[in-house]
Amino acid sequence: MIEVNDIHKSFGETKVLKGISTSFEPGKTSLIIGQSGAGKTVFLKSLLGLHLPEEGSISYNGQINTEMSIEDKREFRKELGMVFQGSALFDSLNVEENVMFPLTMFTKQTRPEMLERVNTVLKRVDLENSNKKFPAELSGGMQKRVAIARAIIMNPKYLFCDEPNSGLDPSTSILIDNLIQEITDEYKIITVINTHDMNSVMEIGDKIVFLKNGLKAWEGSSKEIFKTDNQAVVDFVYSSNLFKKVREAYLNEK
Amino acid sequence: MNYIEHVGKYFMMLGQVFKAPQKYRVFQDAVFREIEQLGIKSVGIISFISFFIGGVIALQTALNISDPLIPKMLIGFATKRSIILEFAPTFCSIILAGKVGSYITSSIGSMRVTEQIDALEIMGVNSLNYLVLPKIIAAVFFYPFLIILGMFLGIFGGWAAGILSNMFYEADYLEGIQFDFQSFLIFYALIKTVIFAFIIATVPSYHGYYVKGGSLEVGKASTQSVVWTIVIIVIANYFLTQMLLT
Structure with a gap:
């Protein structure tokens, strides 16, 4: 905690x-x-x-x-694992090397052990068969998934x-x-x-x-945010008409 | 920020750089990668420029010796001395400051503005040690070989210019390059090279590491780093010459 x-x-x-x-x-x-x-x-x-x-x-x-x-x-x-706004993947390393980086730096695992772990994590983020691609060859969503894979590789x-x-x-x-x-x-x-x-x-x-x-x-949960009468929250979260209508619909349903 | 603050920050950066690498295998790989990037990829430009500058020095010397009382072997001697004392260590280092300096600043600067350095720090990696130390080791150990290559090719370029232009005899040139050989001068050139290599690896790294902003600022930092690296090399050259040769 x-x-x-x-x-x-x-x-x-x-x-x-x-x-x-x-x-x-x-x-x-x-x-x-x-x-x-x-x-x-x-x-x-x-x-x-x-x-x-x-x-x-x-x-x-x-x-x-x-x-x-x-x-x-x-x-x-x-x-701790961190996913940055711009993914912050290392440009000079491919997907596999990016995800493997924390293991290479901080563990004494052998290369086959590290590769096994990398493949498990990449499978978890639905990025199989992209091991040898470089960050520049990936879409924004794929880069984020690689960043998540790198963030969780050490079981944070x-x-x-x-x-x-x-x-x-x-x-x-x-x-x-x-x-x-x-x-x-x-x-x-x-x-x-x-x-x-x-x-x-x-x-x-x-x-x-x-x-x-x-x-x-x-502070509260996503359910409570619909019901809150805190004006600052209402002004910020429901500033768009779409979210105002979503809130109204939620409250009317209740 | 004034100059004194920059100098202080530069030396504090070096304090972080010179720490034991966190993983020797990773460090070793990084050193070999930097030898390729900073050294082997510079062999072409250094060879090309050394060969032609050697030729030009020999031709200029030949053109300026019109007095028949001055022996023609002086052409080879002057070419050899100019190349060993100044051209190879200083001029080649200035060329490397331009080529390698801008590469170092832009690569580290891009890592800074795209949060890659923050990612290293958050993982618990000493980013300065990881990024800069392999560059220093690669430059300091590889550039002396590059400068020796520059010396050979410069002297060879002088010989080739003489043969192709018929402005002096091969025998005179060969006699000149063998005349009054002092091994200390080679040693002096290599001492200068090692110090210049250190400057080439660290000053651009400093500019790249502490860049703030976006790609425009990275570009500005690259230009600034090349200018400062050259200025520092020229000043260091003066003091080293005074210390080692007088």
């Missing part, structure tokens, strides 16, 4: 995070939403350990980030995704969302997604954290 306890983070005079507390549970997909500049990226980077909060703490299964030694941090990073306890649907068509976005949710459920990992995609919010949000001006303005 990840427990975030009243974290604050500033850059110079600008206070970006002004005291956020929340928690993320294993086997559940949590989404961080909010307008641009609300502090989502800084919050996600704080969870990843790339930013140290000035006040407050983050604990990962009881291990508090500010009390971790360099060795602990190195070990912690082996337990935590999976972080930064806007995994950006730049994808609606049907591919749904595939990626479903894949992330299935993997979260299957491996019982803690998944935290930073997103602007309201479809993801409706479809896969076991927990949604809404940030506004560096503060947690609301």
Whole structure:
């Protein structure tokens, strides 16, 4: 479990995070939403350990980030997987080498053992027979799936995704969302997604954290977000006519 | 950011670069890959330029020696000395700064702007050590061979120019290149080469690693890195010459 306890983070005079507390549970997909500049990226980077909060703490299964030694941090990073907005695949490596990279760096497995694991993971993300292709030869959706495969190759306890649907068509976005949710459920990992995609919010949000001006303005599930009367959430999530109608239909059905 | 801050940041970068590699097998593969990228792929341009510059030095020297009292073997001697002392180590390093420097900055810079470096860091990989150290090792160990090749081809180019143009006798040229041979001068050229190789590998890496923005900024950083690498090589050349030859 990840427990975030009243974290604050500033850059110079600008206070970006002004005291956020929340928690993320294993086997559940949590989404961080909010307008641009609300502090989502800084919050996600704080969870990843790339930013140290000035006040407050983050604990990962009881291990508090500010009390971790360099060795602990190195070990912690082996337990997390990350899917970047632009996939961040290594251009010079093919699909197989990209996915195998963490195994090559951090395990003593033999090449056949690593290949077996790579093929299992690639099969899991429906990317068989693409082992020798380079990132430039793949579509955006395929690149995201390779990135997910690379993120889960080490059996991480935590999976972080930064806007995994950006730049994808609606049907591919749904595939990626479903894949992330299935993997979260299957491996019982803690998944935290930073997103602007309201479809993801409706479809896969076991927990949604809404940030506004560096503060947690609301949190709840994808069901609860339909019913909320929090004006900030309503203004953000139901800004489009389509989602307004979806909400009205949901509430009328109830 | 002022120059002193850049210098400080550059040396702090080196502090991260010179750490033990996390996996020696991966490091070894990376070194061989960099030898190919930074060294073997530069053999053609260095050979081509060395051969023709050697020819030009020999022709220019021959054209400027009109006094019959000056022995013609001076053409070979001047060509040999110019090539060994300055052309091969310094001029070739400047050429490599242009070719290899822009490649290093753009490849590392692209990795930065496409979050590939962030991906390495999040995985727990020391990205500076992983990306820069193999380049330093490849350049420092391979460039001396490249410069020795440049020396041979430059002197050979001078000989070829003489034969083709009939401006001096082969015997005079051969006598000139054997006259007053000092092995220390080769050693001096190689010391310079090793230091220039280090500059060629690290200064462009610094510019690429700390680039901010998008592809336009990567392009600007590549140009800037080539300019700074050449400036630093020229300044280092002056001080090395003063330290080693006076």
